[in-house]
Each structure stands twice: as C-alpha cells, then as structure tokens.
Amino acid sequence: MSKVKKKTIRRSKGERIFTIFNYAFFVVLGLIMLYPFWHVVMMSFSSVEATAKGGIFLWPKGFNLDTYEKVFKDPSIWTGYFTTILVTIVGTVLGTLFTAATAYPLSKSRLPFGKVMSLLVLFTMLFSGGMIPGYLLMKDLRLIDNRWSLILPGLINAYNVIIMKSNFQSIPDSLEESAKLDGANDLVIFWKIILPLSKATIATIALFTAVGYWNDYFSSVLYINSKDKWALQAVLRYMLTNTNQAMQSAGVTVTAVSNVTAATIKAASIIVATVPILCVYPFVQKYFVKGVMIGGVKG
Numbered sequence: 001m002s003k004v005k006k007k008t009i010r011r012s013k014g015e016r017i018f019t020i021f022n023y024a025f026f027v028v029l030g031l032i033m034l035y036p037f038w039h040v041v042m043m044s045f046s047s048v049e050a051t052a053k054g055g056i057f058l059w060p061k062g063f064n065l066d067t068y069e070k071v072f073k074d075p076s077i078w079t080g081y082f083t084t085i086l087v088t089i090v091g092t093v094l095g096t097l098f099t100a101a102t103a104y105p106l107s108k109s110r111l112p113f114g115k116v117m118s119l120l121v122l123f124t125m126l127f128s129g130g131m132i133p134g135y136l137l138m139k140d141l142r143l144i145d146n147r148w149s150l151i152l153p154g155l156i157n158a159y160n161v162i163i164m165k166s167n168f169q170s171i172p173d174s175l176e177e178s179a180k181l182d183g184a185n186d187l188v189i190f191w192k193i194i195l196p197l198s199k200a201t202i203a204t205i206a207l208f209t210a211v212g213y214w215n216d217y218f219s220s221v222l223y224i225n226s227k228d229k230w231a232l233q234a235v236l237r238y239m240l241t242n243t244n245q246a247m248q249s250a251g252v253t254v255t256a257v258s259n260v261t262a263a264t265i266k267a268a269s270i271i272v273a274t275v276p277i278l279c280v281y282p283f284v285q286k287y288f289v290k291g292v293m294i295g296g297v298k299g
C-alpha cells in the first residue's frame with residue numbers, strides 16, 4: 001500500500017513572525033489580567049508582616065490560614081452565600097427558560113407584529129425605566145425586602161433574547177414542518193425539538209445569566225433592608241468598606257496581634273466571593289464559543 005503523504009501549508013516568513021507576535025502579545029495580555037487576581041489570592045494566604053510590607057506577591061509570604069478562619073466566622077458570609085446561591089439557581093433556571101420562550105416566537109416570521117415586538121425588545125437595550133421607577137414597581141408589588149426582588153428585574157435580558165432568537169432562526173423550518181405533520185403542536189416542538197438542538201446556546205445564556213446574578217450587589221442595596229437577606233456581593237462590599245466594623249460585629253479582632261489585618265480580610269473576602277462562580281466556567285466552557293457563534297450567525 002502506498003503511503004499517503006500529508007500536505008502541509010507553508011507559511012511565509014511574515015506570517016510566522018505575525019503568529020509569534022500574536023501569541024506573545026496575548027500571553028502577556030493574559031498575564032497582565034491574571035496577575036491582580038493572583039496577587040489577591042497570594043496575599044490572602046500571607047502573614048500580616050508580609051502584607052504590611054507590600055510588594056509583589058507571586059507566592060504566599062509566611063503562609064497563614066487564620067484570615068480565612070476569621071472570615072468564615074462572620075455569619076453574614078453564610079447568609080450571603082445562601083441568598084446568592086438561591087437567587088443564582090432560581091434566576092438562572094427561570095431566566096434561561098423565559099429568554100428561550102420569548103425568543104422562540106420572535107424568531108418566526110408568522111408572528112403578528114413580530115418585527116415591532118423585536119424592536120421593542122431592542123429598545124430596552126438602549127433605554128430603561130431607571131432606578132426610581134424600578135424601586136416604585138418593586139414597592140407596588142410588595143417585594144421590598146423580599147428575595148424575589150433580586151430575581152425578577154434581571155429575569156430577561158434583551159441581549160440574551162437576541163442571541164437566542166438568532167440561534168432559533170438558524171434551525172431549519174423543515175424540522176418543525178415534519179413534526180407538525182406528525183401531529184406535534186408548537187409547545188411540543190419547542191420542548192422536544194428546538195431546545196435539545198440549542199444546548200450550546202442555552203448553556204451560554206445560562207452562564208451569562210448566572211454570572212450576572214452572582215455579581216449583582218446593587219439590587220440588594222436598593223431593595224433589601226435586612227442584612228441577613230443581602231446577597232454575597234453586597235456583604236463583600238460592606239466588608240471592603242467597613243472591614244473592622246464587619247469583623248467586630250462577628251466577634252473577630254482585626255489587629256496584627258490576631259495575625260489578621262484589614263488588608264488580609266479584604267483579600268480573603270474577595271476570594272471567597274469569586275472562586276465559586278469561577279468553578280462553574282470549566283463545565284460550560286466547551287459550549288461557550290459554539291453558543292455565541294451559532295447565536296450570532298443571523299441578526
């Protein structure tokens with residue numbers, strides 16, 4: 001049997017130089033963006049003497065876990081975790097479902113006034129009701145100091161609707177026509193055909209929605225009066241701006257003698273609030289690029 005020779009594409013010297021420069025540029029850019037987070041991580045594990053001196057933290061200086069022990073003694077961290085996890089899970093599930101249910105009819109040309117409705121959705125990306133009307137709405141709905149006020153305002157995002165709509169438009173109409181010949185209605189087609197074919201885009205929208213809910217702190221400041229119902233980001237904001245007061249209310253002394261300072265508390269608090277959502281990304285990363293590309297094929 002004759003051996004099959006693999007043909008390789010020869011690149012010019014200029015193309016090779018550009019590729020090397022391109023890789024080097026993005027490696028340096030990635031390190032620049034990664035270092036601030038890495039600095040905070042290493043500082044959170046360092047001793048108070050090292051953090052007092054400052055400088056570059058490429059590794060922990062005087063390894064110390066006392067800071068994390070003190071942070072987790074604060075009950076507001078756990079109530080913040082509970083609220084944020086609850087809001088993120090419920091908001092992501094409902095938000096992704098409602099986004100898909102909104103985008104599906106808008107993707108059909110047979111929808112009466114479909115173009116007008118699409119323009120209205122697009123309009124909300126440019127203009128919003130504002131903070132005061134939003135607060136008055138939550139007040140009229142009797143949702144002030146209620147965790148539903150953290151979920152409902154961000155349930156549907158116009159940008160996500162447009163991505164999902166574009167994805168649905170890329171699915172051939174022949175699939176739906178075949179299902180209708182078999183007796184399926186629009187609801188059955190949506191659940192059993194359209195959604196299974198849109199897993200990549202759904203995973204992408206779910207990631208966008210989850211990150212949005214996890215990072216939201218202003219809704220807690222605006223709508224929640226009880227501190228035990230604050231989201232984790234609102235707790236983190238309070239700890240960063242009132243570190244000593246926050247730790248003292250939890251019965252923790254923040255001094256060099258206790259091997260804990262305000263700087264190490266802030267660093268540890270940031271890591272505690274950031275790491276959980278970072279752990280989610282690897283599980284949906286394989287769908288991320290594919291979902292955005294599929295959703296961006298048609299406008």
